[in-house]
Amino acid sequence: MALTDDAIAKIRSMIQSGELPPGARLPPEPQLAAQMGLSRSGVREAVKVLESARVLDVRRGDGTYVTSLAPRLLLQGLGVAVELLRDDTLLEVMEVRRMLEPMATGLAALRMTDADLDELGQILEDMRAAADDAEKLIQFDTAFHHTVIATTGNETLTSLLDGLSGRTLRARVWRGLIEGNSAHQTIEEHHTIYLALRARDQLLAQASALLHVNTSEAWLRTVLAAKSADG
Amino acid sequence: MALTDDAIAKIRSMIQSGELPPGARLPPEPQLAAQMGLSRSGVREAVKVLESARVLDVRRGDGTYVTSLAPRLLLQGLGVAVELLRDDTLLEVMEVRRMLEPMATGLAALRMTDADLDELGQILEDMRAAADDAEKLIQFDTAFHHTVIATTGNETLTSLLDGLSGRTLRARVWRGLIEGNSAHQTIEEHHTIYLALRARDQLLAQASALLHVNTSEAWLRTVLAAKSADG
DNA sequence: TCGCCGGCAAACGTCCGATGTATCTATAGT
DNA sequence: ACTATAGATACATCGGACGTTTGCCGGCGA
Numbered sequence: 001m002a003l004t005d006d007a008i009a010k011i012r013s014m015i016q017s018g019e020l021p022p023g024a025r026l027p028p029e030p031q032l033a034a035q036m037g038l039s040r041s042g043v044r045e046a047v048k049v050l051e052s053a054r055v056l057d058v059r060r061g062d063g064t065y066v067t068s069l070a071p072r073l074l075l076q077g078l079g080v081a082v083e084l085l086r087d088d089t090l091l092e093v094m095e096v097r098r099m100l101e102p103m104a105t106g107l108a109a110l111r112m113t114d115a116d117l118d119e120l121g122q123i124l125e126d127m128r129a130a131a132d133d134a135e136k137l138i139q140f141d142t143a144f145h146h147t148v149i150a151t152t153g154n155e156t157l158t159s160l161l162d163g164l165s166g167r168t169l170r171a172r173v174w175r176g177l178i179e180g181n182s183a184h185q186t187i188e189e190h191h192t193i194y195l196a197l198r199a200r201d202q203l204l205a206q207a208s209a210l211l212h213v214n215t216s217e218a219w220l221r222t223v224l225a226a227k228s229a230d231g
Numbered sequence: 232m233a234l235t236d237d238a239i240a241k242i243r244s245m246i247q248s249g250e251l252p253p254g255a256r257l258p259p260e261p262q263l264a265a266q267m268g269l270s271r272s273g274v275r276e277a278v279k280v281l282e283s284a285r286v287l288d289v290r291r292g293d294g295t296y297v298t299s300l301a302p303r304l305l306l307q308g309l310g311v312a313v314e315l316l317r318d319d320t321l322l323e324v325m326e327v328r329r330m331l332e333p334m335a336t337g338l339a340a341l342r343m344t345d346a347d348l349d350e351l352g353q354i355l356e357d358m359r360a361a362a363d364d365a366e367k368l369i370q371f372d373t374a375f376h377h378t379v380i381a382t383t384g385n386e387t388l389t390s391l392l393d394g395l396s397g398r399t400l401r402a403r404v405w406r407g408l409i410e411g412n413s414a415h416q417t418i419e420e421h422h423t424i425y426l427a428l429r430a431r432d433q434l435l436a437q438a439s440a441l442l443h444v445n446t447s448e449a450w451l452r453t454v455l456a457a458k459s460a461d462g
Numbered sequence: 463t464c465g466c467c468g469g470c471a472a473a474c475g476t477c478c479g480a481t482g483t484a485t486c487t488a489t490a491g492t
Numbered sequence: 493a494c495t496a497t498a499g500a501t502a503c504a505t506c507g508g509a510c511g512t513t514t515g516c517c518g519g520c521g522a
Contacts, residue, residue, distance in 0.1 A: 003504080003505075004279065004504085004505090008283070012311070012315070015315060016314060016315060016399075022317070028472080028473060028474085029473075029474070030473090038505075038506085039505060039506045039507070040506090040507085040508095041272060041275075041504095041505065041506065041507085042504085042505065042506085044272075044276060044474090044475090045275060045276050045279040047474095048235065048276040048279060048280055049279055049280055049283045052239070052280045052283075052284075053283075053308070053311075053312065055315060058474070059473090059474080059513090059514075059515095060473075060474045060475070060512075060513050060514065061472075061473055061474060061512075061513035061514030061515070062472085062473065062474080062513085062514055062515065063472085063473065063474080063514095064473090064474080069315055069316065069317055070320075071316060071320050071323065074312040074313075074315055074316060075309070075312055077284070077308050077309075077312065078306070078308075078309060078312075080243070080284075081284065081305040081306055081308065081309075082305075083247060084243070084246060084247060084286060084300055084305055085300065085302060085305060085387075086253070086300055089301075089302050089386070089387060092302065092385045092386060092387035092388065093387055095385055095387075095388065096331075096385070096387055096388050096391060099330075099331060099334040099335065099338070099388075100327075100330060100331050100334075103330035103331075103334065104330065107330070154323045154326055154327070155320070155323060156316075156320060156323035156324050156326075156327055157323065157326065157327050157330075160327060160391075168247075233475095234475080234476070235475085235476090259501080259502060259503085260502075260503070261502090269476075269477085270476060270477045270478070271477085271478085272475095272476065272477065272478085273475085273476065273477085275503090275504090278503095289503070290484090290485075290502090290503080291483075291484050291485070291502075291503045291504070292483075292484035292485030292486070292501075292502055292503065293484085293485055293486070293501085293502070293503080294485095294501085294502065294503080295502090295503085
């Protein structure tokens, strides 16, 4: 299984070395195949792998290009990986979020602008208005935390936490919250975080975020326990 | 660009739904192709993508199987992604480590066993003995932090931090350290962390880890500045 | 001169069939 | 019971062919 994997490694090292900078165009597949000493089929598999990793951008009828290599692209794969984790490891993910998200939220308290706060207040309002719609709650919850973290200006951090808070994971937590009649309380936790951020209080923001993650973790445990009891 | 990507999505959803549990064997490629309504070439590209993501394990002459889906496998891709990040985003990675690694080290202080501490002491000794060998320093440095984090028992956390501390990133920092005659001081920072861990002092471990990451970040800035001045 | 439109060429998307090679298995022999 | 060999199975790689999309450019008309 060497040829195709070698091709992947070669292309990757060409990018890493700067020989193929962001935006660069790769030779056409047949030429690339000749250059690397394998058939076009093998090249296609290699390119497909790098495309799925958001390293290459394949434009049909045009050519294959190196992406911007921005963190938001390269770290996107983390999300799909987390979606595939088994149930018992989701608690590990929560423990990571418990460590990272409060720190990030605290940092956001220092860097947030008034405009950011206004946007956040709007999301909070939307969330309250959607208290009966699980789908919308998940959507606004995602937007709330993403907006907070994004204000740190750290795209790597944002992508990482986005990936760790996958849609399936959030959906499970909210299912538990709603069935446990605790949606309202959790919405208020967002309000608490919002107040801390508006006060630019780093420690308070950090603490309220920790409480919030802890609540999510508790409900995840409930949901997982119920599932393992059923199945 | 639908057929192959559809195949990827289908296989992934079959795994996520539990239809293909860890260890399960997939049908042979020709059969899989027929089942999904595309040619074998397309199936191979799909399988290759999932294999590169450590979701599938392809055994030549045998068949294709679902991996254990352990975090250590699925999060492995993070490492290669970080290796491809551009220089200016490496500081973002350092900021994430600055938040996450101290928390994780503090947690390790609570969970470490005596055997873990002995192993760590040995690594520290090795590091001191290798003070002139950059290659070995990097190796022992990696081992030191990996060992600490691994004692948290959180495989997801360990894989994540391993990925964020890619080999290239570490090599750059140590190059700066050595050229700046600061290798010795940094080795002592490891000693400080070690003492805090041995004392099971969470806060002290956290603080010493933060200082250590901060030192790494400072030297990374130096190295990056020198590079951008050269180039 | 500007803008729309159609055709040409380049490049990726998909398919098919064939051959090489590694692995597993079952059978036969000791 | 154990080993060795032969067959079957399944992935690895190849080569070529054809469809489809895209980008580009020249021509036409306002």
